[in-house]
Amino acid sequence: xxxxxxxxxxxxxxxxxxxxxxxxxxxxxxxxxxxxxxxxxxxxxxxxxxxxxxxxxxxxxxxxxxxxxxxxxxxxxxxxxxxxxxxxxxxxxxxxxxxxxxxxxxxxxxxxxxxxxxxxxxxxxxxxxxxxxxxxxxxxxxxxxxxxxxxxxxxxxxxxxxxxxxxxxxxxxxxxxxxxxxxxxxxxxxxxxxxxxxxxxxxxxxxxxxxxxxxxxxxxxxxxxxxxxxxxxxxxxxxxxxxxxxxxxxxxxxxxxxxxxxxxxxxxxxxxxxxxxxxxxxxxxxxxxxxxxxxxxxxxxxxxxxxxxxxxxxxxxxxxxxxxxxxxxxx
Amino acid sequence: xxxxxxxxxxxxxxxxxxxxxxxxxxxxxxxxxxxxxxxxxxxxxxxxxxxxxxxxxxxxxxxxxxxxxxxxxxxxxxxxxxxxxxxxxxxxxxxxxxxxxxxxxxxxxxxxxxxxxxxxxxxxxxxxxxxxxxxxxxxxxxxxxxxxxxxxxxxxxxxxxxxxxxxxxxxxxxxxxxxxxxxxxxxxxxxxxxxxxxxxxxxxxxxxxxxxxxxxxxxxxxxxxxxxxxxxxxxxxxxxxxxxxxxxxxxxxxxxxxxxxxxxxxxxxxxxx
Numbered sequence: 002x003x004x005x006x007x008x009x010x011x012x013x014x015x016x017x018x019x020x021x022x023x024x025x026x027x028x029x030x031x032x033x034x035x036x037x038x039x040x041x042x043x044x045x046x047x048x049x050x051x052x053x054x055x056x057x058x059x060x061x062x063x064x065x066x067x068x069x070x071x072x073x074x075x076x077x078x079x080x081x082x083x084x085x086x087x088x089x090x091x092x093x094x095x096x097x098x099x100x101x102x103x104x105x106x107x108x109x110x111x112x113x114x115x116x117x118x119x120x121x122x123x124x125x126x127x128x129x130x131x132x133x134x135x136x137x138x139x140x141x142x143x144x145x146x147x148x149x150x151x152x153x154x155x156x157x158x159x160x161x162x163x164x165x166x167x168x169x170x171x172x173x174x175x176x177x178x179x180x181x182x183x184x185x186x187x188x189x190x191x192x193x194x195x196x197x198x199x200x201x202x203x204x205x206x207x208x209x210x211x212x213x214x215x216x217x218x219x220x221x222x223x224x225x226x227x228x229x230x231x232x233x234x235x236x237x238x239x240x241x242x243x244x245x246x247x248x249x250x251x252x253x254x255x256x257x258x259x260x261x262x263x264x265x266x267x268x269x270x271x272x273x274x275x276x277x278x279x280x281x282x283x284x285x286x287x288x289x290x291x292x293x294x295x296x297x298x299x300x301x302x303x304x305x306x307x308x309x310x311x312x313x314x315x316x317x318x319x320x321x322x323x324x325x326x327x328x329x330x331x332x
Numbered sequence: 333x334x335x336x337x338x339x340x341x342x343x344x345x346x347x348x349x350x351x352x353x354x355x356x357x358x359x360x361x362x363x364x365x366x367x368x369x370x371x372x373x374x375x376x377x378x379x380x381x382x383x384x385x386x387x388x389x390x391x392x393x394x395x396x397x398x399x400x401x402x403x404x405x406x407x408x409x410x411x412x413x414x415x416x417x418x419x420x421x422x423x424x425x426x427x428x429x430x431x432x433x434x435x436x437x438x439x440x441x442x443x444x445x446x447x448x449x450x451x452x453x454x455x456x457x458x459x460x461x462x463x464x465x466x467x468x469x470x471x472x473x474x475x476x477x478x479x480x481x482x483x484x485x486x487x488x489x490x491x492x493x494x495x496x497x498x499x500x501x502x503x504x505x506x507x508x509x510x511x512x513x514x515x516x517x518x519x520x521x522x523x524x525x526x527x528x529x530x531x532x533x534x535x536x537x538x539x540x541x542x543x544x545x546x547x548x549x550x551x552x553x554x555x556x557x558x559x560x561x562x563x564x565x566x567x568x569x570x571x572x573x574x575x576x577x578x579x580x581x582x583x584x585x586x587x588x589x590x591x592x593x594x595x596x597x598x599x600x601x602x603x604x605x
Contacts, residue, residue: 009503016508020427023508027420027479028435034476035442038450038457045452055456099349102342115591116350122587122594123580124537126555130562130576131356134569140373141359148377205353213595266446269539273559290448295544300452307448318444326437 039311045304053298064305074306075189076281077289083192084200084285085264091204092260093253096211101241103212104219114216118209125206129273132202133159159198162279166191195275195282203270207263211256218252219245251328258321262314286310357577364388364574371570387568391561391575397550398557399578402536405467405553409474410531413482416475417527421486422516426498427508436487443480447540455544469545470553474535481534482527485600489523490516522593529590530597533583554579 046065049058068074099117103110120128135141136158143154167174169186177185184190222245230240268287275283286306294303359376367384424436454473455464463469493516501511539555546552549560558579561567587594 009505012505013502016502017427017429019508020423021429023419024423024432024435027416027439027483030476031439031442031479034454035445035450036438038453039445041453042449042451095349099346102346105342107342107346113346113350115588116353118591118595119584119587120353121598122533122583124539124555124583126537126539126559126562127576127580128356130558130572131360133562134373134376134573135356135359137373137569140376140569144374145377205356209353210598213598217599262444266448268448269555272539273562287446287448290451291540291544294452303448304452307446307451310446311449314444314446318441322437322440322444326433326440 042304042311043308045301046308048301048304050300050304051298051302055300060301064301065309067302068305068309073281073284073289074286077284077286079189079191080193080196080281080283080285081265084196084203084267085261087197087200088203088207088264089257089260091200092208092211093256095204095208096256097215097249099208099212100215100219101245103216105237114209114213117212120206121210123206125269126273128202128206129270129275132198132205133274136198136201157195159195159275159278159283161194162282163194164188164191164280164282165194193278193280193282195278199267199271199275199283202274203264203267206270207260211260214252214256215249218249222248254321255325258317262317265310265313265317360573360577363570364391364577366570368570371568373569387570387574388578391571391578394561394567394571395554395557395575395578398552398554399582401467401551402553402555402582405470405474406532406535409471409478409535410528412471412475413478413531414524414527416479417482417486418517418520418524419512420479420483421488421490421523422512424483424487425490425493426495426511426516436483439480439483441480442477443484447477451540451544458545465546465548465551467546467551470541473541473545474531474538477541478531478535481600482531485527485530485597486520486523488600489520489526493519522596525590525593526597526600529586529593530600532586533594536583 044057047059047061047063048056049060050056099113103113107113137143138157138160143156143158147153166188167177167186167190169175169178169183174183174186177183226244227240230244235243266287267285268291271283271285271288272291277284277288286309290303290306290310293299293306297303362379363371363376364387365383365385366380366387367382368386370378370380371387420439424432458464458469458473461469463472497515498511501515506514536553537555538553539559542553542556543559546556549557552560558572558575561575562572
C-alpha cells in the first residue's frame with residue numbers, strides 16, 4: 002500500500018472511532034434505561050419491597066406464586082387471552098376486508114383510507130372517553146335505532162357482568178370432565194362479555210393500520226400475476242384465496258405480532274373507558290400493575306406483574322425481530 | 333369485467349364503514365356545539381338547534397394549562413428525538429462497525445417492551461436526578477425511550493441514500509461531520525418530517541409515563557387531565573366529550589395536514605413486513 006493509502010486507512014480508523022463515540026450516548030441510555038431497568042425490576046420482583054420503603058431482601062419466586070394464586074390476576078390472564086384473540090381477529094378481518102375492497106380501483110380511495118386510518122392519530126385516552134359514552138347503557142349506540150323509528154337496544158355493554166363459560170352440569174361440561182378437562186368448566190376459562198366493548202373501541206382505533214399494511218402488501222403483488230390468473234378464468238374470489246392471501250402471509254404475521262404485543266400491554270384504553278369492570282371483567286395486567294404499584298405501594302408484586310408482561314411480549318417479539326432482520330438482510 | 337352491482341356493493345360497504353369510523357367524531361362535534369340545555373344523553377345524536385360552544389368553552393377552561401404543558405413537553409422532546417435518531421441512523425448505515433448490527437437489534441427490542449417493566453426503576457431514578465414530577469423528567473423519558481423508533485426510521489431512510497456517495501466523499505477526505513452536513517442532512521428533510529410527526533403524535537398521546545412521572549396536577553399533560561376529567565363524577569359527559577376533541581385536535585390536525593408522512597412513520601414502525 003502506498004503512503005496516501007496508509008493515511009486514508011489511518012484517518013478512516015480515527016473517523017470510525019468518532020462514529021462509535023457518536024452512538025455511545027444512545028447506546029448507553031438504552032443500555033441503562035431499558036436493559037438496566039429491566040434487571041432492576043427483576044430484582045424488585047424477587048424482593049420483599051411491599052411498602053413505600055424499598056426493601057431488597059430476597060424472597061425467591063414468592064411474589065410470582067402469590068400472583069398466580071391471586072384471583073384478580075387469574076382473571077387478568079383470562080381477559081388478556083380473550084381480548085387478544087378478539088382484538089387481533091377483528092383487526093385482521095376488518096383490515097383485510099377494507100384493503101381488498103380498496104384495491105379494486107375505487108374512486109376516492111385516498112379519502113376512504115384517511116377516514117379508516119385517522120383514529121390511529123388519536124390517543125387511547127380520547128378513544129376510551131368517547132367510546133365510554135357511545136356504549137353507555139342508556140345512550141349512544143343503544144338509542145341510535147330510535148332515530149330511525151326503531152326501538153332502543155337494551156344492552157349493558159361494558160357494564161354487563163355476564164361471563165360465558167361451559168357449565169359443569171351441561172353435556173359439554175360432562176364431556177370435558179370425562180376427558181380430564183373438567184377444570185375448564187369454570188368462569189376463569191370463560192369469555193367476559195364486557196370486554197367486547199373494549200375490543201370494539203380498540204378495533205376502531207387500530208384496524209385502519211392493518212388496512213394500510215394489507216393495502217401496501219396487495220400493491221406489492223405484481224399485476225401480471227393476477228392478470229394471468231384472470232386470463233386463465235379465475236374468479237376474483239379465487240385470486241384472493243390462491244394468490245393474494247398466501248402472498249400476504251408475511252404482512253399477516255407482522256400485523257399479528259404488532260397487535261398482539263399491543264394487547265398484552267394495553268392499559269390507557271382500559272383505564273379511561275371501563276377500569277376494572279364488573280367482577281374484574283375488563284381488568285388487565287397493565288391496570289393491575291399500575292394500581293398495585295403506584296396506588297397500593299406493593300412494589301414487588303407490581304414488578305412481578307411487569308416482568309411477566311415482559312416475558313409474554315418477548316416470546317412474541319424476539320423471534321419476530323430475528324425473522325424480520327434476517328429477511329431484510331436477504332433482500 | 334366486473335358487474336355494476338358488485339361495484340355498488342363495494343361502495344356500500346366502504347361508505348358504511350366510513351360512517352362507523354366517523355361516528356365518534358360526529359358525536360363529539362354535535363355535543364361540543366350544543367348549549368348546556370340541549371346536552372341530555374338521550375339527545376346525543378341530535379343536531380344542535382343553535383350553535384353554542386358551551387361545552388368546548390368549559391372543557392378548554394379546565395384543560396388549557398394542561399395543553400400548554402403538553403406542548404412544552406412535546407416540542408423539546410421531538411426536536412431532541414429527531415437529532416438523536418438522525419445521528420444514530422447515519423452511523424448505523426454509513427459508518428457500520430463490528431457489532432453495529434447487534435447494537436441495532438438491542439435498540440429495536442427497546443421499542444416493544446411493555447414500559448411497565450421499567451417503570452419502578454424509572455421513577456426512582458428520576459427522583460434521584462431531581463426531575464421527578466417535572467416536565468423535564470418527562471422530556472428525558474420520552475427522548476430516551478424514543479431512541480429505538482427514531483433510529484429505526486432514520487436507518488431505513490438512510491439505507492436508501494447510495495453508500496457509494498458517502499464512500500467517495502470518505503476517499504476525498506471529507507470528515508464524518510462534513511459528510512453528514514454536506515450530503516446526509518440536506519437529503520434528510522422527509523425523514524425528519526416522518527420522525528417529528530411520529531414522536532409528536534406518540535408523545536402527545538402518551539399516558540403511562542405522564543401519569544406515573546407527574547403527580548402534581550399543575551404540570552400534568554393533557555392526556556392525564558382528560559383522564560382525570562373522565563374519572564370524576566362532577567364533570568358532565570358533554571364537557572368530557574368536548575375535552576376529548578380538544579385533546580385530540582393537535583394530533584388530528586397534524587394527521588390531516590401531513591397524513592402521508594404519518595403513514596410512512598407507521599409503516600416504518602411496522603418494520604416493513
